[in-house]
Structure formats: structure tokens, C-alpha cells
Amino acid sequence: MRSATLTSKTWRHLKKQLTADCRCELCMGSLDEQHRVFLCSSCHRELPNPPPSCSQCSEPLLFIEQYGRNQRCKKCQLQPPDYDYSHYRFLFQPPIDLWIRAAKDKHQEHWLTRLSMLMLESPPPALSSVDGLVYVPSHWWTRLKRGYNPAAVLARRISQQTQTPIYHQALTKSWSRDQRHLGVRERRQNLSQTLRAGKAQFHGEHLLIIDDVMTTGSTAAAAARILKQRGAGIVGVWALARTPPRGFLRHNAR
Ligand SMILES: [Zn+2]
Numbered sequence: 001m002r003s004a005t006l007t008s009k010t011w012r013h014l015k016k017q018l019t020a021d022c023r024c025e026l027c028m029g030s031l032d033e034q035h036r037v038f039l040c041s042s043c044h045r046e047l048p049n050p051p052p053s054c055s056q057c058s059e060p061l062l063f064i065e066q067y068g069r070n071q072r073c074k075k076c077q078l079q080p081p082d083y084d085y086s087h088y089r090f091l092f093q094p095p096i097d098l099w100i101r102a103a104k105d106k107h108q109e110h111w112l113t114r115l116s117m118l119m120l121e122s123p124p125p126a127l128s129s130v131d132g133l134v135y136v137p138s139h140w141w142t143r144l145k146r147g148y149n150p151a152a153v154l155a156r157r158i159s160q161q162t163q164t165p166i167y168h169q170a171l172t173k174s175w176s177r178d179q180r181h182l183g184v185r186e187r188r189q190n191l192s193q194t195l196r197a198g199k200a201q202f203h204g205e206h207l208l209i210i211d212d213v214m215t216t217g218s219t220a221a222a223a224a225r226i227l228k229q230r231g232a233g234i235v236g237v238w239a240l241a242r243t244p245p246r247g248f249l250r251h252n253a254r
């Protein structure tokens with residue numbers, strides 16, 4: 001009798017799991033053939049896709065007509081960052097921000113697999129000429145607490161799907177404060193003290209830094225500077241999400 005109860009409980013649980021995998025994560029509607037990425041077509045269309053952005057720092061451009069597509073913002077024209085281009089899949093807005101937080105703060109690593117699938121739907125145009133992927137490592141203590149480095153998980157998934165090698169030894173990191181609560185200047189200072197060159201030596205390669213969230217771009221710039229000092233020829237950035245500047249959200253809310 002007891003085993004019969006357990007069996008029916010297990011069956012109910014299994015059935016729930018199997019059904020959940022065939023349903024849209026947001027509206028619980030059924031998934032169509034084209035959208036096997038955990039979202040139905042209509043929820044997929046509603047995701048915070050990127051607006052026209054600067055081709056180098058990828059900051060959303062408020063007045064695209066001033067710059068034209070694939071143009072650089074004034075900041076990049078006057079003082080370009082150390083990376084040559086950047087590309088991101090989404091704005092860091094709901095529901096993407098909630099899923100990234102679940103992966104980073106709630107040990108829900110499976111979100112990174114799902115989100116890497118969405119990244120691969122829209123890769124950087126230069127992907128075919130990339131020689132290798134790089135990610136900013138996390139300090140061993142952070143990795144121990146979380147169990148994984150989100151950027152490294154994304155890089156591994158992208159590497160598997162695109163057959164692009166990863167340079168695991170390109171960068172190293174010592175202890176740093178959580179970047180999320182720091183201002184631009186503090187971030188730069190914090191990073192210059194913590195990010196270092198790893199063992200890899202480059203000879204003009206085209207490297208692509210994989211990142212989960214690009215905020216000010218200072219992490220990517222510090223990493224690109226180090227990689228170029230170690231011999232990299234071109235360094236690009238491919239982020240899952242980018243934090244939009246405050247002015248951009250106000251402008252778009254009007
Ligand atoms: Zn849906």
C-alpha cells in the first residue's frame with residue numbers, strides 16, 4: 001500500500017516535470033516546433049531585444065539618426081575602449097534579469113544553458129573569424145560559494161555549439177568586491193587590482209570575451225587591455241545582457 005502511494009506520487013511528479021518541459025516558461029502555453037527554447041513564439045518575441053547600439057561599446061544609441069547603424073557613439077570616437085567591438089543579446093530587463101539572477105544568486109545553473117541557446121540565436125557578425133573564446137574568471141572563493149562561474153558556463157556552451165576553442169588560462173583573478181554595487185571609477189580601480197594575465201601567450205589572435213552581464217564595460221575593457229598586452233590582435237565582447245543607461249529607459253518610457 002505504502003509503495004503504491006509512493007509510486008503514484010513519483011509518477012505524478014514525473015508527469016509534472018515532463019509536461020513542464022513542453023510548456024512555455026512564461027505563459028505555460030504549448031511550445032511550437034520552431035521554438036524549442038523553453039518559450040512560445042509570442043513570449044519569445046516579447047523578450048527585451050537590443051535597440052540600435054554603438055558597434056564598439058554597445059551602449060544603446062538614443063538618437064540613432066545622428067550616428068546611423070553600425071556606427072560608434074561619440075564617447076568611442078573620442079576615447080575608444082580597449083575592445084574592438086561588442087555585441088549583446090538582450091537588455092538587462094525582465095524577464096532576462098530575473099533568470100540571470102536565478103543563475104547567479106540562487107544556484108539555478110540550468111538557466112545558463114537555456115540562456116546560451118538564446119545567445120546563439122543572434123551571434124556577433126564576426127564570430128566566424130574568432131580564434132578563441134575567453135571569459136573573466138571568478139575568484140576561487142566566489143566559485144566555491146556559487147559552485148560555478150556563470151561566464152565560464154556560457155563560454156563552454158557556446159564553445160560546444162560553435163566548435164570554437166576556449167582559452168581557460170588567458171586571465172586570472174584575485175579577490176575582489178562584488179562589482180555590482182560599485183560605481184564606474186570604483187569598478188575600474190577594483191579591477192585593475194584584481195584582473196591579471198594568465199599563462200596564455202597570443203600572436204595576433206582574434207579573441208571573443210564571453211560575459212553574462214555587461215554594465216559599464218569596464219570589466220571587458222580591463223580584460224581586453226590585458227589580452228592585447230599578451231599579444232591578442234582583435235578582442236571583441238559577447239554578452240548575454242547589457243544594462244541600459246538610465247537616460248535610455250526614461251527616453252523610451254515617454
Ligand atoms: Zn509563452
Ligand SMILES: [Zn+2]
Nearest residue numbers: 054057073076
Ligand atoms: Zn560607444
